[in-house]
Amino acid sequence: MIDAQLASFLQEGLGLQVGTRDAALRPSGGRAVALTVDPDGRHIVVYIPEVAIGRLLPDLESNGHAAVSIGRPMDDRACQIKGTVVDIRQAEDHERAVITTQFTSYLGQLEMIGIPRAVASCWTNWPARAVRLKVTAIFEQSPGPSAGHPIA
Amino acid sequence: MMVPLASLATCFQGLRPAQLYTCSSDGIPNAAYLSHVEYVDAEHVALSFQFFNKSRRNIAENPHALVNMVDPDTGQGWSLRLEYVRSETTGPLFERMALRIETIASYCNLKGVFKLRASDIYRVVDVARIPEESGSPTAGVSQMTTTLDPVFTMKALHDLSARINRADSLETLVDSILAGIEESFGFTQSMILLPTEQEGVLVTIASRGYPEKGVGAEQRYGEGMAGAVAESRAPIRISGLMRGMLYAMAMYKASLNPDPQRDARRVPVPGLANPDSQLGVPLIVRGELVGVLVIESETPYRFHEEDKANIELLGSYLAIAIQNMQWQERSAASAPDTLAPAPVDVAVPLAQAVGQARAAVSHQVTYYASDECILLDGDYLIRGLPAKILWRLLNIRDKTGRDEFTNRELRLDKSLNLPEWKDNLESRLLLLRRRLDEKCPEIRLAPRSRGRFALEVQCLLTLNEQL
Structure with a gap:
């Protein structure tokens, strides 16, 4: 269950990584560009650029397992959400503003740690797929010995 | 493939x-x-x-x-x-x-x-x-820096080498090295640290590109970039230092058993307040650590592979140059023509000399014998062997009026207890001179000739010794 405080953190525009795996348990992973939390706090939607989805889609469709790592570059606060796929669809035009806002915020975070915006200027964030996940677990992932402890 | x-x-x-x-x-x-x-x-x-x-x-x-x-x-x-x-x-x-x-x-x-x-x-x-x-060849942080081609690099090394060869003292040598690194390679912030007489401690002898010179700033082996280089005797390059520090601080905050006594504030780093790239190179000759060269930048990825290779290569050459200069200065300072102290006109009373000085300025110099440390008007000035030397010089001047000295007489002065071999006296005098220039320009060590210098005091001094 994601409470309002955690939801606020997750949606502020952070580094987002989506991990999957194939039938042979070989992991795959790619960058997501935005994340929204459903009002019920039990589901999230992760937006993955269309150019990245090709690597992840076979895994997501075949076994449905996903891990989403969310990190704030400035202080390395991070958590990880485990989930299973509920549905995958094309992101719609009205969702583009959310993606742009969160992705821009993320680039600002990178700038704060000394990575010029120009480095990420060619990164693709649109068009995107919206992957809705049912949240099965949430773990602390800030660096240190407490990483891996359940937080919700 | x-x-x-x-x-x-x-x-x-x-x-x-x-x-x-x-x-x-x-x-x-x-x-x-x-x-x-x-x-x-x-x-x-x-x-x-x-x-x-x-x-x-x-x-x-x-x-x-x-x-x-x-x-x-x-x-x-x-x-x-x-x-x-x-x-x-x-x-x-x-x-x-x-x-x-x-x-x-x-x-x-x-x-x-x-x-x-x-x-x-x-x-x-x-x-x-x-x-x-997807990347862009014009996107990266390196575009903010000057790209060096091999021909330019060879020319840069040649120019730097010529500049170093022209140096006629340890002081001009270390300054030439740092100036040459800036002019030839474009690295604007740098410093050289030398080992002190105290085991496991480096001291900053020269710096370039900082608002505060930081001469005399000490760094223990194993602490900070210079200390880590000295301890490991290996070159270290860190890009994204700020990111690394944020990560380290995050780990500390997340630690299950933090030490409540430990102060997790950043220790002041000599040099840039927020260095993002650092390159440290040990200056070693035949297994002996002669010093450490540290170059830094606020640009996250300033030192590329070729920079690291060039500076590492340069490090060996600089080490030999510094050691040779130390030997040369020591040798010259011991030459027969410098054995006798310069004639001293004791007829000139100290009061008269002071009268020529800026009498409006006065300083209190306090020497703490147990710590071998000198405070000037209550503020830290210098410690260790340079402090002992300054205290000795000030006392001789106070008691006899003599204000010219030789390196040789300092070496023979039992109260200073210099080691017979590798005393690094010249680098200690250079450190003392620079520290005085920065903190008390009214007291100067002015070179007279090789192995001979004058203690010029342009103020009134009160000397106190504390045990």
Whole structure:
């Protein structure tokens, strides 16, 4: 269950990584560009650029397992959400503003740690797929010995 | 054909956190951030193992992993498909990775709080471009710096060498080195530290490009960049130092058993307040550490592979130049024509000399014998052997009116207790002179000739000694 405080953190525009795996348990992973939390706090939607989805889609469709790592570059606060796929669809035009806002915020975070915006200027964030996940677990992932402890 | 790992050298600088993907034996994927990926050889990389986290447990069950990282020059993302091979807890690779962690930790005053448990070595099965992180050859941070071509670099080394050869004293040599590094290579912030008579302590003898010269600033072996270089006697380059420090601070905050007595504030780093790139090179001649050269920048990825190679190469040459100059100065200072102290006109009373000075200025000099430390008007001035020398000179001048001295008489002065071999007296006098120039310009050590100098006092002095 994601409470309002955690939801606020997750949606502020952070580094987002989506991990999957194939039938042979070989992991795959790619960058997501935005994340929204459903009002019920039990589901999230992760937006993955269309150019990245090709690597992840076979895994997501075949076994449905996903891990989403969310990190704030400035202080390395991070958590990880485990989930299973509920549905995958094309992101719609009205969702583009959310993606742009969160992705821009993320680039600002990178700038704060000394990575010029120009480095990420060619990164693709649109068009995107919206992957809705049912949240099965949430773990602390800030660096240190407490990483891996359940937080919700 | 797989993209050669060596061609991704810039990705291994840790400028932007990499991502590590693993999977448990029951099929649950895991995604985690990773502070650093280390290049091992054409087929292997190493990941740091600091905590028993989920990624590490997954690897124990299932050796497959994936790492995504970004080239800071172009913004191009690269994906490395990996298979775990083994872990190392000793050896050059482990030492190199551990040193990086310890250096960053020392900047946060967190040395020893966390450390490297092992270097986990993975075979690289495949390398692929990440399409959503497509790069641009004009995007990267290196575009903010000057790209050096090989011909220019050879010319730069030649120019620097000529400049060094013209130096006629240790003082002009160290200044020439730093000026030459700026003019020939474009590195504007740099410093040279030399070992002190105290075991395991370096002192800053020259710096360039900082608002505060910092001459006399000490650094213990193992602390900060210079201290880490001195302790390891190995070159260290850190890119994205600020990112590393943030990561270290995050780890500290997350520690389950923090030491309440430990102050986690950053210790003041001599030089830039927020260095993001640092390159430290030991200056070693025949196994002896002559000094440490530190170059730094606020640009995240300032020192590229060729810069590191050039400065490392330069380090050997600089070490020989500094040691030769120290020997030359010592030898000249002991030459027969400098044996006798200069004639002293004792007929000139001290009061008269002071009368010529800026009498409106007065200072209180306090020497703390037990600490071998001098305070000027209550503020720290200098300590150790330079402090003992200054105190000795001031007392001789006070009692006899003599104000010219030779290096040789200092060497023979039993109260100073200089070692018979490698006393580094000339570098101590240089340090003292510069410290006085910065903190009390009314007291000067003015060179007269090789091995001879004058103590020029342009103020009224009150001398106090405390045990």
